[in-house]
Amino acid sequence: MAVSYAQIKEYLSDSEDLKAQSLILPNAAACTILYLESMANLEFIQSFIIQPLLETPYHNIEQFAAATGAQKSSDLEFIGHSLLDGYCVIRLENHENVYMISAAQSYGRSIDEPMAEQIIKGSHEGFVESLSTNLYLLRYRIKSPQFKVRYFTIGTLTNTKVAMVYMEKLADPNIVKECENRLKSINLTQLYSTGEIDEMLEEHPLSPFPQSLNTERTDRAVSYLMEGKINILVDGSATVLVLPITFFSFYQSPDDYNSRWIIGSFYRLVRMISFILAISLPAIYIAIVSYHSEVLPPGILYSVKVSLTYVPFPPIVEAIAMQVILELLKEAAIRLPSPISQTIGIVGGLVIGTAVVEAHLVSHTMIVVIGLTAIASFAAPLNEFGTSLRILGFPTMLAAALFGFFGISVMMMVIFIHLCKIETLGVPYFAPFGPFHGKDSMKDIFLRLPVWKSQKNAQLPGPYKQSFTQRWKRH
Incomplete structure (x- = not known):
């Protein structure tokens, strides 16, 4: 018995955007066309379904x-979900099955460069909210039969389509299987973004460090696929989730590989130094002022003491207050329109900074320290990781206020022990240092090695490897 129009209407909660159009085919056969006008392309239905049907x-x-390419089915649930995906349903009188033809409407923004991950050289393509477009952007760059896509549907109410993408012979089968099992075990009523997937997949939810890499750049996502990692894409989200990831991946930028290796290595080292500065610089200032003033040269010590003469608060209060103000200004600049956000930056940097110093609420040196700390945290290519560093700065400052340099040392030990302990899909987060894997695994960590020296090209077949060597000898 064919599914009736009344059953389909009831399944879709009697929604008024469900449209039905009756037709009389040649040979006096009755037919009903069903579609959701909010999801289907009406011009496509009229030109490529209704008109040909009237002549068939x-x-x-x-x-x-x-x-x-129509699909046949008599299952009410499958037909209902097909309508929700933008399909047009053809119901024939006295026919057991209905036919479903894809007629989905497509609205989407154009492919543009991600605002949060801008680079100087290289590709300026970014992902969009359409899952099919994002898969096209990946396949366009990797034209290989090893490129594999697995689909999942997550969310009992939203029925959001999720794609897991990886390279068949490059990705570890055990990691792929583990990721697949975790995706299948997710039980949510709604899913809108990769952030919700991220929370469900992470193994250490209390860790301040992100355990997966979120990117909107196609070149970054492709490079990780070629390293054997997994990309997770969510329909409706322009962010791609990369798993498994390590700590050092957050300090690698596409610009490293689009510039000469000396320049890329230099900037990567600068970013690594910024990690230590972002966590410990305010704490070092607090420890020196409170306990270890003898480490400063007399000239600098005199300047610091003079700036603290009329400040009524201890250094820990100064540092925490300025860090909170910095976060408030940053959040306000993000939420406001661009012209107003620029004004907020000027007001925060000049007016508030100058006013609090002249009012003797904060010392000149503290303004400099907090400014350098903010710059160091912003040096991380991904904003999420920079925010984690600023959060870690608060317990480090508290430890410095209580125990001086000893407190900072203990806090840094705790942070590095934590980095060595956590894992992502069974891969050590602080690899290759925790555990240590030898000098071969150290390549492309602190320094961006030349193309002809990198491990990837060393694994190429003989003729290609030889061509790189000969090229280097010619120079």
């Missing part, structure tokens, strides 16, 4: 279905 005899319906 009833006994040629099977040929018409095969020519249009």
Whole structure:
């Protein structure tokens, strides 16, 4: 017995955007066209479904279905979900199955450069909210039969389509299987972004460090695929989740590989230094002022003491207050429109900074320290990681205020022990240092090695490897 129009209407909660159009085919056969006008392309239905149907005899319906790639089904739930995906349903009188033809409407923004991950040289393409477009951007760069896509549907109410992408012979089968099992075990009523997937997949939810890498850059996502990692894409989200990831991946930028290796290595070292500065610089200032003033040269010590003469608060209060003000200004600049956000930056940097110093609420040196700390945290290519560093600065400052340099040392030990302990999909987060894997695994960590020296090209077949060597000898 064919599914009736009344059953389909009831399944879709009697929604008023469900449209039904009755047709009389040649040979006096009755037919009903069903679609959701909010999801289907009406011009496509009229031109490529209704018009050809009016010219198709009833006994040629099977040929018409095969020519249009239509699916047949008598399952009410499958038909309902097809309508929600933008399909057009053809229901024939006295016919057991209905035919479903894809007629989905497509609205989306153009491919543009991500605002949060801008680079100087290289590709300026970024992901968009359409899952099919994002998969196209990946396949366009990797034209290989090893490129594999697995689909999942997550969210009992939203039925959001999720894609897991990896390279068949490059990705570790155990990691792929573990990721697949975790995706299948997710039980959510709604899913809108990769952030929710991220929380469900992470193994250490209390860790301040992000355990997966979120990117909107196609070149970054492709490079990780070629390293054997997994990309997770969510329909409706322009962010791609990369798993498994390590600590040092957050300090690698596409600019490193789009510039000469000396320049890329230099900037990567600068970013690594910024990690230590972002966590410990305010704490070092607090420890010196409170306990270890003898480490400063007399000239600098005199300047610091003079700036603290009329400040009524201890250094820990100064540092925490300025860090909170910095976060408030940053949040306000993000939420406001661009012209106003620029004004907020000027007001925060000049007016508030000058006013609090002249009011003797904060010392000149503290303003400099907090400014350098902010710059160091912003040096991380990904904003999420920079925010984690600023959060870690608060317990480090508290430890410095209580125990001086000893407190900072203990806090840094705790942070590095934590980095060595956590894992992502069974991969050590602080690899290759925790555990240590030898000098071969140290390549492309602190320094961006030349193309002809990198491990990837060393694994190429003989003729290609030889060409790199000969090229270097010519120079």
